[in-house]
Amino acid sequence: MITLFDVPASVPGKSWSPNSWKARLSLNYKGIPYKTEWIEYPEIAPVLEKHGIPPSKTKPDGTPGYTVPAILDVDDETGAVKAKVSESFLIAKYLDEAYPGTPKLLPSDKAAEEEQKKLNEELLSYFFPMPVTLCADSLPLLNNGSQDHFTRARAADFYAFHKAEKLEDIPLTPEYRAELWDKAKESFDAFDAKLKDREGKHSGEWYEGGQLTFADFVLGAYLIWILKVWGEESREWKDVKQWNDGRWATIVQRLGPYIIDA
Ligand SMILES: N[C@@H](CCC(=O)N[C@@H](CS)C(=O)NCC(=O)O)C(=O)O
Incomplete structure (x- = not known):
């Protein structure tokens, strides 16, 4: 199952970040089951690093920039990690490749x-x-x-x-x-x-x-x-x-x- 890392807020449904919503909408549209792991901002870097999820950018000071949304895709039967992805566009690309039977997110052109x-x-x-x-x-x-x-x-x-x-x-x-x-x-x-x-x-x-x-x-x-x-x-x-x-x-x-x- 996919775990989606997101930052909570006191809004209905907890998810508010526009970046995370891009991944959430993508998963919901494809009908792929997932669970959310809620983390606070200071935890984004250590938690993603712990899972080996790559940063989505390099910060102006040259250090890695870890961001949500990020996903971990784990095979429920074997426990094998199938993918570690961050950045909403890259997540969309991964979902199109890894779940070919679901509606496509990105244009073929x-x-x-x-x-x-x-x-x-x-x-x-x-x-x-x-x-x-x-x-x-x-x-x-x-x-x-x-x-x-x-x-x-x-x-x-x-x-x-x-x-x-x-x-x-x-x-x-x-x-x-x-x-x-x-x-x-x-x-x-x-x-x-x-x-x-x-x-x-x-x-x-x-x-x-x-x-x-x-x-x-x-x-x-x-x-x-x-x-x-x-x-x-x-x-x-x-x-x-x-x-x-x-x-x-x-x-x-x-x-x-x-x-x-x-
Ligand atoms: N281009 C990225 C942007 C991701 C992004 O900036 N996410 C924000 C959350 S709204 C973040 O995690 N920021 C980390 C921080 O501020 O330290 C995407 O589309 O996923």
Whole structure:
């Protein structure tokens, strides 16, 4: 059985991280049984290292960067470890190869696959600056064991923009939030234009046209983060839901059958 490593938060179903949701949606779509092992941020590196799961990146200081989602695939009968994978795109690739009888996540066209890899790497930057407020509002929902790591790690990610050591040091006054929200709306408009352009070339309801693929999970996972942290009744979701002719709410609705908590 597959073990999915994820970081919990006090949200319905515990899973909130958009990165982890990409793997969760992939597993749910394929109907592959799995269990979740919940770990706190400071445990990600030691736990993954202990299992021999490789890091997903090299940090700016040259040290290995361990991240969730990560999976361990173990043969239930023999106990043999079949795979150790981290990084949501690589997990999708592994699942397609190792579970050929299940619906494919990645397009067979190599250029399209490469484009989805890039989309996965760049998505948060497309939606900038909303990830700043989303991270700040995710922070109090994390367990105590994760908060200090998360606030420093994410403030470091946004350092060029806010020059803050911790997320709490970013002065998110109502006025500044409103300013960031206007910019967030612009980023959604820009992404909507990109999707409209694709729709002119690929007919169908999904990113690749007629076929649901990993890219839909990349986008969906980001929207699930909004929903998990701010909630369906929040002012934020009420706005996002109606932006761009309801595109974002429609994506969540279409992915509904695969939004299954742990
Ligand atoms: N490109 C990676 C990104 C994974 C990632 O950044 N995960 C975050 C969780 S939201 C993480 O584990 N960060 C570790 C840390 O902040 O130390 C993927 O798609 O899996």
